[in-house]
Amino acid sequence: MDRPALDAIDEKIIAELTRNARLSHAELGQRVLLSRNAVRQRIDRLERQGHIRGYTLVRGGHEDEDIxxxxxxxxxxxxxxxxxxxxxxxxxxxxxxxxxxxxxxxxxxxxxxxxxxxxxxxxxxxxxxxxxxxxxxxxxxxxxxxxxxx
CATH class of the missing domain: 3.30.70.920 (Lrp/AsnC effector binding domain/regulation of amino acid metabolism (RAM) domain)
Structure with missing residues (x-):
């Protein structure tokens, strides 16, 4: 199944969550210039479409080699x-x-x-x-x- 393409704001949301998955919707909204509710709706959509498939704990000490x-x-x-x-x-x-x-x-x-x-x-x-x-x-x-x- 093909996933719809991401726009620039979706890319920014994913980049910010990649850096810190614990950001509140309000803080994330400030960073991407959207309301808290708009960010929540986008994250819900990104999860439904499979662009975000989960949140995980990554232990420190190893560089992320997939970057x-x-x-x-x-x-x-x-x-x-x-x-x-x-x-x-x-x-x-x-x-x-x-x-x-x-x-x-x-x-x-x-x-x-x-x-x-x-x-x-x-x-x-x-x-x-x-x-x-x-x-x-x-x-x-x-x-x-x-x-x-x-």
Missing amino acids: ASALVLVYREDRLRGGEVLAALKRIPEVVICDVLSGEFDLMVRIEARSLERVQGIWEQIAQMPGVRDTVTALTLARVVSRPRG
Whole structure:
């Protein structure tokens, strides 16, 4: 049975729940700019359609190897007035790091998503943002070092 495609808000809801499945509907609604009731209805639909098949406890200590990740180096049209690009990147839940760089590139963006298709969709979204001149993208093939902060 084919499942209906997800829209951008559904993707954001799934990304937020993937990060923290214990979010309240109200908190999730604030993050995706919907009412608590609208979020509840979407989650119910996503569960019925099979996009969400359950909630589970994941013990710490092991990296999730099913996550696709990429680095996107971004050239902006105007470094000094490129705040719209930064604001747009902050709204994408799968953007886990966004650093302003000196040198040739303006921004380094790290994407972590549940599939390569989602990484590609986010890359396309970034490339089409007003104020983005060009991008260079590298997919992560393997993680060799992953140190906890602190």
